[in-house]
Amino acid sequence: MTLPPKPWPTGHCEDIEPLIRRILAPNGSPFTFTGTQTYLIGTQEELVVLDPGPDHADHVDALIAAIGQARVVAVVCTHTHRDHSPAAKLLSSHFDAPIIGCAALTIQSDEPRADAPFDQDYAPDRVLEDGDSITGDGWTLTAVSTPGHTSNHLCYALEESGALFTGDHVMGWSTSVVAPPDGNMADYLASLDKLYQRDDRIYYPAHGPAITKPRQLVRGMMGHRRQRERQILRLLAEEPRVLPEMVPLMYKGLKEQLYPAAGQSVTAHLLDLERRGEVIRSGDLWQTTS
Structure with missing residues (x-):
């Protein structure tokens, strides 16, 4: 997918649907599309901040302004790449809200370390397991464990709307990079199949547009990975x-x-x-x- 023309709407709080607002961080790149999308999920009185994004002053200020006087029930992260979680610490302190969601990343491997892109300062107050929920007045956000892109990746289902927030596991502009030693292709494919078995209405990824035909896209993504696998085997069969x-x-x-x-x-x-x-x-x- 080609990048849309600039200017991109960084810092602008968009009403997406009831219970969901979105703010784009100013960190667009060939790896993040137009940037990381932070979601405010809940009401004007009580909400969670999902994927708070990078520790960028303009982005944090835009989030604080959009949240206003609402009570922040939690700051929630899908995973701990540095374009997703570093602002969690600042927002947690500002709003006296717990950091809840994915686990902190610990790589156990003899391979060369690949954790430079990870937020080493991320420290959750509570780690969510598959099926655990955060609740507020009129909304329920449930964790869906989806390892593969990273071992600690979680998606989140907004039960009242049928929306799934997919982080980097399923994106609206590109397939996800699976980077060993932490990224695992077998886990990634199993997590895709897990989402394919669900009946979510719409996906809201951390990068790129909303996905309105989620099962169709996930089926295509699984097929794409199997095609890459066959391509590798053909190349290696030659020599x-x-x-x-x-x-x-x-x-x-x-x-x-x-x-x-x-x-x-x-x-x-x-x-x-x-x-x-x-x-x-x-x-x-x-x-x-x-």
């Missing part, structure tokens, strides 16, 4: 290859600045195929087992 050789062959026309992100998802596929015994590696060289 053993190293990752930097595979990315430009798989992503025709992709800007080189995005090769590292694409390479992370290819690595996630390779690790999943290795776990299933379909590929093996010798140093940096990958090949099929058949």
